[in-house]
Amino acid sequence: MAEPTVSDDLTGALTQPPLGRTVRAVADRELGTHLLETRGIHWIHAANGDPYAAVLRGQSDDPYPEYERLRARGPLSFSPTGSWVVSGHALAASVLSSADFGVSGADGGPVAQQVLSYGEGCPLEHERGLPAARGAAESGDRAVVERVHRETLEGLVPDPSASYAFELVGGFVRPAVTAATAAVLGVPSDRRAEFGALVEQLRPLSDSLLAPQSLRTVRAADDALAALTVLLADSAADSSADAAADAPAGSLRPDGALLSALGVSAAVRLTGNAVLALLAHPGQWKELCERPGLAPAAVEETLRYDPPVQLDARVVRTETELAGRRLPVGAHVVVLTAAAGRDPEVFADPERFDLARPDAAAHLALHPAGPYGPVASLVRLQAEVALRTLAGRFPGLRQAGPVLHPRRAPVGRGPLSVPVSA
Amino acid sequence: MRVLLTSFAHHTHYYGLVPLAWALLAAGHEVRVASQPALTDTITGSGLAAVPVGTDHLIHEYRVRMAGEPRPNHPAIAFDEARTEPLDWDHALGIEAILAPYFYLLANNDSMVDDLVDFARSWQPDLVLWEPTTYAGAVAAQVTGAAHARVLWGPDVMGSARRKFVALRDRQPPEHREDPTAEWLTWTLDRYGASFEEELITGQFTVDPTPPSLRLDTGLPTVGMRYVPYNGTSVVPDWLSEPPARPRVCLTLGVSAREVLGGDGVSQGDILEALADLDIELIATLDASQRAEIRNYPKHTRFTDFVPMHALLPSCSAIIHHGGAGTYATAVINAVPQVMLAELWDAPVKARAVAEQGAGFFLPPAELTPQAVRDAVVRILDDPSVTTAAHRLRDETYRDPTPAGIVPELERLAAQHRRPPADARP
Numbered sequence: 001m002a003e004p005t006v007s008d009d010l011t012g013a014l015t016q017p018p019l020g021r022t023v024r025a026v027a028d029r030e031l032g033t034h035l036l037e038t039r040g041i042h043w044i045h046a047a048n049g050d051p052y053a054a055v056l057r058g059q060s061d062d063p064y065p066e067y068e069r070l071r072a073r074g075p076l077s078f079s080p081t082g083s084w085v086v087s088g089h090a091l092a093a094s095v096l097s098s099a100d101f102g103v104s105g106a107d108g109g110p111v112a113q114q115v116l117s118y119g120e121g122c123p124l125e126h127e128r129g130l131p132a133a134r135g136a137a138e139s140g141d142r143a144v145v146e147r148v149h150r151e152t153l154e155g156l157v158p159d160p161s162a163s164y165a166f167e168l169v170g171g172f173v174r175p176a177v178t179a180a181t182a183a184v185l186g187v188p189s190d191r192r193a194e195f196g197a198l199v200e201q202l203r204p205l206s207d208s209l210l211a212p213q214s215l216r217t218v219r220a221a222d223d224a225l226a227a228l229t230v231l232l233a234d235s236a237a238d239s240s241a242d243a244a245a246d247a248p249a250g251s252l253r254p255d256g257a258l259l260s261a262l263g264v265s266a267a268v269r270l271t272g273n274a275v276l277a278l279l280a281h282p283g284q285w286k287e288l289c290e291r292p293g294l295a296p297a298a299v300e301e302t303l304r305y306d307p308p309v310q311l312d313a314r315v316v317r318t319e320t321e322l323a324g325r326r327l328p329v330g331a332h333v334v335v336l337t338a339a340a341g342r343d344p345e346v347f348a349d350p351e352r353f354d355l356a357r358p359d360a361a362a363h364l365a366l367h368p369a370g371p372y373g374p375v376a377s378l379v380r381l382q383a384e385v386a387l388r389t390l391a392g393r394f395p396g397l398r399q400a401g402p403v404l405h406p407r408r409a410p411v412g413r414g415p416l417s418v419p420v421s422a
Numbered sequence: 423m424r425v426l427l428t429s430f431a432h433h434t435h436y437y438g439l440v441p442l443a444w445a446l447l448a449a450g451h452e453v454r455v456a457s458q459p460a461l462t463d464t465i466t467g468s469g470l471a472a473v474p475v476g477t478d479h480l481i482h483e484y485r486v487r488m489a490g491e492p493r494p495n496h497p498a499i500a501f502d503e504a505r506t507e508p509l510d511w512d513h514a515l516g517i518e519a520i521l522a523p524y525f526y527l528l529a530n531n532d533s534m535v536d537d538l539v540d541f542a543r544s545w546q547p548d549l550v551l552w553e554p555t556t557y558a559g560a561v562a563a564q565v566t567g568a569a570h571a572r573v574l575w576g577p578d579v580m581g582s583a584r585r586k587f588v589a590l591r592d593r594q595p596p597e598h599r600e601d602p603t604a605e606w607l608t609w610t611l612d613r614y615g616a617s618f619e620e621e622l623i624t625g626q627f628t629v630d631p632t633p634p635s636l637r638l639d640t641g642l643p644t645v646g647m648r649y650v651p652y653n654g655t656s657v658v659p660d661w662l663s664e665p666p667a668r669p670r671v672c673l674t675l676g677v678s679a680r681e682v683l684g685g686d687g688v689s690q691g692d693i694l695e696a697l698a699d700l701d702i703e704l705i706a707t708l709d710a711s712q713r714a715e716i717r718n719y720p721k722h723t724r725f726t727d728f729v730p731m732h733a734l735l736p737s738c739s740a741i742i743h744h745g746g747a748g749t750y751a752t753a754v755i756n757a758v759p760q761v762m763l764a765e766l767w768d769a770p771v772k773a774r775a776v777a778e779q780g781a782g783f784f785l786p787p788a789e790l791t792p793q794a795v796r797d798a799v800v801r802i803l804d805d806p807s808v809t810t811a812a813h814r815l816r817d818e819t820y821r822d823p824t825p826a827g828i829v830p831e832l833e834r835l836a837a838q839h840r841r842p843p844a845d846a847r848p
Binding site: 028029032033036037039040043044047059214215216404406407408416 | 516520523527597598600605612613
């Protein structure tokens, strides 16, 4: 019996025609309408029971039940949004490492399931192999990151009006990671506030490629991409002359530096997810405090259990067969790396967060072939240092209020705020 | 004063504006009616001056494109203001997330809004009266400084839904807030140098043709107006001059005979069959192809393609219908008890309110059977209390001023709200 082809399925799919131009080239009325129409389609499919549309809609604090609904449909399932969804670990691993899949369509432009394109300036839309001159953590980075994180935590001023000691993400993690990245990238100290603001405006960037954000958010991200590119180019040009004293010698390719800047959000989310998981699993935080050498294990287990980048979207470059289905060139395949991390075929007792898990690193998050691959080591380093710093200072850390998760963030998962007591 | 009325091109949405337009005209005001070109003949047919604006809307084309998918009225999304369970934020946002792109933006397409603003800039209306989803009217007023008000076609489901949405939105953490309709109006107003305010959605005031006991509580400033029917150009058929020899019942469902109602697949043929043994005169609005599907029906049945409701209903003892705005309101002002097979959006709101007043019956899809329709008709014919309640509603309606009667109030409110154009305001 012949399996249906992707085109058979697409006949019944309700999808939005692509914009066809970059965000910058489109007027507000067209871009805004496109965003509202696409979001409306996601709501319609989600209301009609499509779990992937519910993930894209991003109205829940917890997407994992949707991943389980997708897993129940098999390792590869078709969503009426027009995307193929991979939830099984083995299939996910093969897609991520296969040369048959790229980031963009055959013509280099986005396929219809990519909501919009920022164009050349967006590192997340580049093909793999981006020359990320400053992606990998270098030998001097650890000392810089450690110092900045420590200073940030020491400089933390508790809010006396609040019922909790401090807000973990806005009070420590985000400023520490942002400042440490700025230092590593050689951003001059008088431009670090600007750097932080731009990085924050780029927080929804990865989400905006698959889940429509508001017009204002998209415009701000597009402007921030351009402004950050200029800022980083200025920093690279200045680095030989009057760069910040703590910057390692800067010989940055601006696009690589930009990707490193985008890694800030990933590192903030990774740290936030790690802390939430540790505090939610009694004994694990205590164990980390007693044995700070477990910090890298905590990072790897978080990447498996609740990664900061939940999915990787790919486009079929060469007609290929996947789980018995023929996928034509241009088919959009979404790899749920977060779901793969909880695949019971690979991980024993996958719902359990376990620092001692021997095979945690078999997760597929921050995959070397994915958009964050080139900066994965810096992201890991930041999270590991943040955890060590926190554990060293606040062994009694506990959640002291409701966690705020974002909406419309199916790709970048992590808390926006976590009130804690120490 | 100069009064600009506007409705997106849909005849029954437009009809609710017509008697008020006549009243303004008769009071000596200048009146224009703007809509997409497709409504031009309907406007001129109502004796008013048409201003075609923009290109025709694509609501129908989008419906076709979305065929097979749950549309904004799909039960999974439950787009009705009659739901009994409390509305939560996800549900309220979901309704807006679908209605904004797939209704409001389509009904108010960009070229229509642009041309309406151009016309208003040139003609300088003092007052813009808009059909409650034709936000283009509010935009034109906001840009030019005209006063503006919504003119409703039934209970204020739009205002009620908006009030609940805003209350829920403001209870969310700022990071979770989302307001698709406001986003759209914001970027739309931005291209004319004007800015968004909440009254762009709810009007500076609202003209409500619903009798007070059927009205929804929206907390919005409202001018009550007696409903005066306008059902389009019409010719009164001869047979209506003969008084009916037995109780006359009207059946008008506005859907094809092949289309089924409710969850159990009840067709119009099933309903006619259930009524077949009643000693009534049935007036059924069915076209030729629909009639071909009919098997069994009351002995005294008259099939007709169209009959003006305001001419037919004074002679009716009961009406079975799906809850359309004009039919419901015309039944109310003629004190005709109603059996409402109501499913969509505002229809269940009206049906429930009529049933609560004892002036009819509400059969939601889950309760719809041919027997239930028959039982409701029999009850209306046998139990005078239903007709008494319908008369009570009619009497209440008559206590509100007519369209002509509210003109002085509109003059006063227009003067009160009139402002300089947006680019001349501080």
